[in-house]
Amino acid sequence: QVQLVESGGGLVKPGGSLRLSCTASGFTFSDYYMSWIRQAPGKGLEWVSYISGSSTYTSYADSVKGRFTISRDNAKNSLYLQMNSLRAEDTAVYYCARQLAGGDSSSFDYWGQGTLVTVSS
Amino acid sequence: SYELTQPPSVSVSPGQTASITCSGDKLGNKYAFWYQQKPGQSPVLVIYQDNKRPSGIPERFSGSNSGNTATLTISGTQAMDEADYYCQAWDSSTGVFGGGTQLTVL
Numbered sequence: 001q002v003q004l005v006e007s008g009g010g011l012v013k014p015g016g017s018l019r020l021s022c023t024a025s026g027f028t029f030s031d032y033y034m035s036w037i038r039q040a041p042g043k044g045l046e047w048v049s050y051i052s053g054s055s056t057y058t059s060y061a062d063s064v065k066g067r068f069t070i071s072r073d074n075a076k077n078s079l080y081l082q083m084n085s086l087r088a089e090d091t092a093v094y095y096c097a098r099q100l101a102g103g104d105s106s107s108f109d110y111w112g113q114g115t116l117v118t119v120s121s
Numbered sequence: 122s123y124e125l126t127q128p129p130s131v132s133v134s135p136g137q138t139a140s141i142t143c144s145g146d147k148l149g150n151k152y153a154f155w156y157q158q159k160p161g162q163s164p165v166l167v168i169y170q171d172n173k174r175p176s177g178i179p180e181r182f183s184g185s186n187s188g189n190t191a192t193l194t195i196s197g198t199q200a201m202d203e204a205d206y207y208c209q210a211w212d213s214s215t216g217v218f219g220g221g222t223q224l225t226v227l
Contacts, residue, residue: 062215
């Protein structure tokens with residue numbers, strides 16, 4: 001069965017960096033776009049970034065562009081999010097999610113359990 | 122930037138029909154997706170491409186999308202359907218979520 005397991009969250013000071021990982025199993029990882037989606041405490045969902053199966057295409061929300069970098073290692077069935085210049089407003093649970101397809105027709109059909117990132121001094 | 126607007130809350134009696142709307146400029150020209158999130162859990166896809174149900178999602182969940190509004194309809198609402206619901210679409214290769222609607226079954 002499809003499983004997505006995030007790791008790497010924790011407490012970091014403003015201006016600091018953190019790298020999140022998501023390990024996938026139960027499907028051919030390289031065949032799928034993957035996304036990071038976050039949820040601030042008590043708030044709604046916010047899409048952060050996606051990456052295509054071959055890493056050819058990436059996209060970012062304006063709120064993280066230039067600070068966050070998405071990447072993947074298909075040999076390791078792993079997705080990453082490098083987060084730099086972190087701000088208090090980046091505090092959230094970060095989910096990795098599989099996209100059913102690429103482009104405007106794609107939905108997030110499987111989600112991980114999330115990893116909490118807290119940015120505070 | 123593109124925005125999707127949902128009512129913050131909707132209430133429904135058990136067995137009745139709940140409708141949750143999602144509004145956005147020319148949303149009917151895009152695909153709408155709906156996710157259910159229960160407290161302490163990860164979101165679950167309940168409707169994709171406007172009106173398709175993933176495997177395992179009950180038939181009481183249905184969707185439509187036309188003009189500026191997408192609608193998630195839950196027929197014969199059950200207590201287990203109480204959750205937050207989020208609509209989602211894509212705009213210029215970026216994902217957009219609505220603010221979410223808390224569905225209360227009382």
